[in-house]
Amino acid sequence: MACSCSTGCSSEASTNPTLLDPRWRRALWIALILNAAMFGVELVAGLQAGSVSLLADAVDFAGDAANYGLSLAVFGMAMVWRSRAAWIKGATMFTYGVFVLARAGWTLHAGSVPEPLTMGVVGFVALLVNAGVAVLLYRFRSGDANMRSVWLCSRNDALSNLAVMGAALGVFGTGSAWPDLGVAAVMAALAISAGISVLRQARGELAGLPARAQGHVH
Template identity: 65%
Template sequence: MGKSCCQTPEPDTAAHNDPRWRRVLWIALIANAAMFVVEMITGIAADSRSLQADALDFFGDAANYAISLGVAGMALAWRAKAALIKAATMLAFGIWVIGYAIYGLIAGADPEPSTMGIVGTLALATNVIVALMLFRFREGDANMRSVWICSRNDAIGNIAVLGAALGVFGTGQAWPDLLVASIMAGLAFWGSIEVFGQARRELAHE
């Protein structure tokens, strides 16, 4: 069991250049770019740290999908290097979000739970659809796996945003929103470590 859990899967040399893979990436890129605009505007209007954090995550994912499209037909080493860049952006996102959550705790915040709930539901639906489309490509190389991890973390984060909306509504306080923003930062850290580790192993075997 330990071996099956920890062993690095052999990269699928054909899957990364699969037209279906490229098509799914284009759909994911457009959906994430659109949701970045929607969540950033509503997140600022609702004074929600978790919505704004999720908006930036959508922006980062759209950029990552663009990178994946750019290196899809290249050699494994280039795809692994692209995955390292994406791991670094995930780490930077996590650091920014945790810092912004701390700022909100100090400066104070007054998030609007109904807006959080409506937009969070829309974001969850978007990410679940994208994650389902990417599921078949989850065991590819580090570049492909990084895309799956981003989508998986996004869906988890959206569920957490909905929980934050309920928490803010039930308590009348901002701390559930700040807590969820911190959890999303943790997901970014975790995903960054996963992608970085696999990309380094692939580069080591080149």
């Protein structure tokens, strides 16, 4: 529901004019397209290479694409809707982290070893994409919980790609899956930490809104 109140929209726009900046919407569209494309690339590469870190990163790209789409859907809406969207994204990041831990445990049980060359090449391409998106969104990192969650996603993704490349070297040097599993654990920790941070900020923003703004009083 678009913001139609005379006080909520005007006050939010005046205190945070970035929300109405067309550059924010354009940046989200670019991030959405790039993340959707990389999801397909890493999904195929992860399956071919048998790499849990690449598969986990592919899921991350898919989640980010959905998050950017959600941010676009609430663009220009009231604070309550943006904070609710941020809460959903925070929960998604947290769930993703738990998924990665479960996938790593399954791979450990199976005892398979990934193919390091594919891991390294695809990890480098993913790093270029995520670094570009992070730079694109850097100016919006200090906004509300919705904006902060988008920035945190891009930052964590770039760090994860560096870890994937390091894991590829580790797998190549040791012939073991442990470097791949170690990276998966790091990615899970980043996702869980970022998810908790966004959930707390979104909850704080919702708690600070009057009951009428939250839809409890009509």
